[in-house]
Amino acid sequence: MAQDKNQEIETHTVSVLVDNEAGVLARVIGLFSGRGYNIESLTVAETDPKNRQSRITIVTGGTPMVIEQIKAQLERLVPVHKVNDLTMEGEYVARELALIKVAGKGTKRVESLRIADIFRARVVDSTNESFIFEMTGSTDKLDAFIRLMEPLGLIDVCRTGIVALPRGPKPF
């Protein structure tokens, strides 16, 4: 596409307020797959049961022109109320939750618990030879923890993808 300075790939966190109606997630995902955009992470749940609205948080990558397109295309969908590009609109808090299963005995087991403590991960399930840690944090922090667990008997990881809100008192 157009100018070279606009060729760099950026990662953006986009928050989309939608009517919680049948097929709305399929519309959003279909838009990304149909037009060849990336989804790095996607979370969705009803956030306003009274008005039956859900918030979808998408982390996506692309050149600035593509990111603009993604937002414009999302806004075009009929059940979409609002699209916010958190990356463009000032500071925001982004959090992800992960469950991490680690199995091991002896020193490895002790070491995993020690690191979990440093990272403020909680033990939510424990057997003689395994733990499930629950951890909330930024994507980077989760990545770092999971990397440290690898040599200590990492079995499975389950992550929610990012949820995010702008900082300060103002709403979206």
Place this chain on the structure above:
Amino acid sequence: MSSVEMTGAEIVLSALRDQDVDVVFGYPGGAVLPIYDALFKRNDLRHILVRHEQGAVHAAEGYARSSGRVGVVLVTSGPGATNTVTGLTDALMDSVPVVCLTGQVPTHLIGNDAFQEADTTGITRSCTKHNYLVKSVHEVARVIHEAFYVAKSGRPGPVVVDLPKDVLMAKGTYAAKPTSIHRSYRPRTKPDADAIERAARLMAAAKRPIFYAGGGVINSGPRAARLLTRLVRMTGFPCTLTLMGLGAFPRSDPLCLGMLGMHGMYEANLAMHGCDVLINVGARFDDRVTGRLRDFSPGSKKIHIDIDPSSINKNVAVEVPIVADAGEALDALIKAWRRLKPEVDRKALERWWAEINKWRKRDCLRFDRGSKLIKPQLAIERLYHHTRGRDVYITTEVGQHQMWAAQFFRFEGPNHWMTSGGLGTMGYGLPAAIGVQIAHPEALVIDIAGESSVIMNIQEMSTVAQYRLPVKVFIVNNEYMGMVRQWQELLHGGRYSESYMASLPDFVKLAEAFHAVGLRATKPEELDGVIAEMLATDRPVIADIVVDPAENCFPMIPSGAAHNEMLLGPGDESESSGKEEGMVLV
């Protein structure tokens, strides 16, 4: 209207009537029988029985585009619904307001692979502007009213409403057309005053300006075309039109450069390439228009008026984006221009016109007028000549004949030209002509067709016969998928793989079999007589115009080339550096 108990099917029809619908293009089947039954009992809705559901959608498109109203389609579940997919995609690409009602198996059977079940909302999600599955009779009226609102507001498009049979048979109350605004979909139509001001200033300072107008002007309504015409004349700037925009500005006006793009006018494309200010009104920088993007209009500052924000900065970065309805924006621009009373650089403008007139002198549409065979260009030129001054509506199929029609038929006003631009759907023209003729019973409606395309929906001749529609099918018969043959000649070493259309029917006999009149011209001397006879016939006609099979459509910008790398005629070798690159493009 007070709240009356009725069946879902009756609610559907009441809602259609409330939306001022008086004609529906459709085809019955098990899942929509309740609607057909309700239709049988009332006489305020006309139903046109097509012969294939694809034809119903194209007919609705032709109806919509020639009248500015919403086209309505009614089909059954499963195969009825899947047959509409091409038409819906066509309407989506060309922004045509269509509401398509599809039957569905009863709600308790959905997901069971029931007889004639298809996941219609799933299948049509990416080829509609929006779609609905109605799961309760209490939702029917609201959804249908909303469907019309969505189809016609903002950038228009097709909307599917999927109606399970039990919902159609259940009893509910009818709720009349709502007056409240939609909870989330409220497209912007009024332009930003600041942007208008900047646009006007940019235009005032231009030395080599050009207007580039598209289908958005037509979609906005006849007023937008009038305003465009006024603005162009006020400024004295040249104006070029896209395939979809033909008729938005009168072709006879000396300021009109004709169509631009892949088979556009030499002067239009070179003016786009050389301009310093480009004013895009309701066009979308489509790849058929821009050619190689990095060399598209390299020296210009660009203003882009579009009702769809996602069209702006999609392919081409612009300096002044204006999100608005074309008519509203033009109105505001005219006012801004009057307020500014700009002192345009007359000298520069004169030089610019001198340059353009030099390009015009190349006479890029010239063709061999001494040929012993009928040249396809001549066929359309004569057709235009014979129909001048009449209220004539043209539809086309897709291929060379379509481009020649765009080049040689000169449109003076909007809504008289119906062609499949975005999707390029062979088989569009005949059913579209049916829709146009239904909307304009007294008008002259001609499908300028290719012999290969027209066969794709030839069954609709039967619809033409049933409703005694005096549609004229003007076949530019080159016995080839001419456009495919042309690309094979120019890009694939003349290896004409599967592009010869063997075993064609005898179109004269075919016409007779469909209760129409069949005519044929094989020599240039016969052309005028056949056209005159066709026009004098008040019944449907198929005119088989046998033309030179080897003729190519020029000018041509090969795929992936830039505007200034146009081929003007046979023997004109492409100097495009991007030939390899272009081969992968369509």
